[in-house]
Amino acid sequence: MASTAPIPLVPIVDERLKTTSVCLAVGYGSRHDPEGKGGLAHMLEHALMSAPREGGISVSEQVESLGGHANAETGPESMLYYAQVGAADAEAVAGELCRAVLAPQLTETLLSSEREVVLQELAAAEADPADTVQDAFLATAFAGHPLGRPVGGTPAEVAGLTLADVLEGHRNGFLASPRALVVVGPEIPASLQHHDAAPAWPRAGEHLPLPPLDPPEPLRWSTEFSWVCLGGRSPAANSPERHPYAVLAKLLGASPTSLLYRAVRGEHGLAYAFQAWSRGYTEAGAWRLLAGVESGNGDKFLAVVREVLARVAEQGPLPADLASARNQARMSLVLNAENPLERATLTARRVLVWGPEWSLEEELAALARVTAEQVRQAAERLACELITVVRPEAR
Template identity: 50%
Template sequence: MYEFRTTDGPLPVMAVIDERLSTTTVCLASKYGSRDDPREECGLAHVLEHVLMSAPVGSVPSFSEYVERLGGHANAETGLDRMLFYAQVHADDAEEITGLLQQAVLRPRWNEKTLPQEKQAVFQELAAAAADPSDVVQDAFLAHQFPGHALGRPVGGTRESVERFDVSAMAAGHGERLLTAPLSLIVVGPAVPASADPLVAGVPPETLAHLGTVGRDLSGLPEPEADGPVRWPEEFAWVCAGARSVGNHDPRRPHYNVLAQLLGSSPSSVLYRRLRGEAGLAYAFQSWNRGYGETGAWRVLAGVAPGNGDAALAVIHGALEEIATDGPKPDDLEAARRQAQMRILTSVDAPLECARFLALRSGGPADWSPATEVESIAAVSAADLRDAAAQLLGGWRAVVRPEAS
């Protein structure tokens, strides 16, 4: 059995303590994401993430390399609304690595060598994403949902914007945005290392004083683009359909999460039975909900063969209409709730996934815990799903990639 703890302070700590674990996972979660970069610096947060994990820190060539040489795993990720830096190591190495991670992220050593190397890595990422229609279509969907807004921009930026970045731009983004955004530390392991205290880790008090001092601009969102006809290509394509949902800490978020399971890729879902089983229109598809601070996006992603696109969309839209009108059947609702709860429980049971799960929910209500999340899923009713489905239908948009030329 694990123990869940939270502490306050300039660097709040959220911890899952399980003495049976032989590894410790530590994650720094910043509420600085790609949406916080100026338009002309689109992609800077993503490049900065690469640089911080690859630059020299302390007496080692890079945080990532050092962790891997210890037999551990290190990685980082940038999203629209936050950045995560994490490592999983043997519990004996947790003290050193927890301190080193804070130094790498909060006290970087800028140099002229790391940035060019990491820009090349980012160029490869951008090229790989551009060659994958299932990636491209998701960027297009968000661009339709949030036209002209930072939430509609690609996280990785463009090759042109990345090429312009120099070390001074990295340092400015780090000081002006990462060091002024709320930051939290997540620990999953047999104990909380003493170096989880940033002062013990060697982070100067003046650095900590800036954390969380700058809030995100949540001024009005633009209306979604008009829903035009889908131009299906004469080849296999990916379609992304959905609408805006609610923010990450909105009490209605569990409604949309359960709805994603009700219309998800599990054989227990309504959409699986209709789209794959009865109609045979799609083999690969998934549904999910994601909160972005003041709003969110609920979507279905499906791969469709030539000639099946309109029929597949009709099945997806029809299933959502039926839920908005009649609500789900009791056994389908129960299955969807159990699926949503199991996603939480399996995340908590896997240390690295647990750290990421907690990081994505940090900064919410003080009384939040994985247990309360499970309880909130259990409380989702048929009426809640009717309301959620009706809201999604009101803003429904669908985009396909590649499009017909």
């Protein structure tokens, strides 16, 4: 796909707004990094947002100088580049964001500078067990598969990336991947009107077989405060079966109405910080529960989680608990949708998978239709192959 091709446009007009949010989504991420060049997509993200444009400043600096906000993020299968500015500045910013990402001027000097920034980012993540435990979980859930790679790569891989690697990744990977432009504001900038609002939508994602899960290894609890991540594979991003897993995450999440909150905090006082969520990818998703536990409480915490999960797997949730979890799952979407920038990034992620036919209202309705039996089956599948990892580990 040439960089000059019109980008599929998803316009969301709300005349009440005084800001315009723009999100360019690309179906390209860490799973597309060549073997031995982990972190390439993430490095490209940094370079594109930092590369000088006309006038010698980056698109990030341009947006921030207008009082707006700009950022980017890389995941296993997608990259998002987004900005929020006053509506009067949207015309200039929307076009500049697209040009900065699709036709950058990358140099050795820029790459060298951003490499140091990325290495510092990796060092900070490595020092945070709440980060490393999530990488370890995905590496276990998708061992031997591109979804199991750390998004940022390893320090050695990042140190070995060359300008030629980054340019090739941009040319043959990034520009060849499906993309979409979501705009949320009081009106659509005139410079974007030539983009097609209803294109023939390209679908992303080469399916690669998922290897079987390895047998679980004994946990090695540290004497320090630890972070534990447990869960398992869930349905793919485009599967209609994904919604019960979203409801199950709320049933076992951080809300005071959740079953796990009552047991872990109310009855046993074993954990203060925990959350659960499910995220889908091309071949499968990952449902996970992340929690911080004091030294000596790890096994007790896991015993309570397994008991609650087993009870849901056997009996399903009670009607009141199911209703609460469904309300929580739906309200999470609604709250995101009522924040213009969150609405832009939420929509961008969804349309990369579903195309412009994705509808917030339809997803809310699908969550409302989730039954107790569907939640029970989701819990049963997770309980049968529960993956558990902890960081830091005992030495």
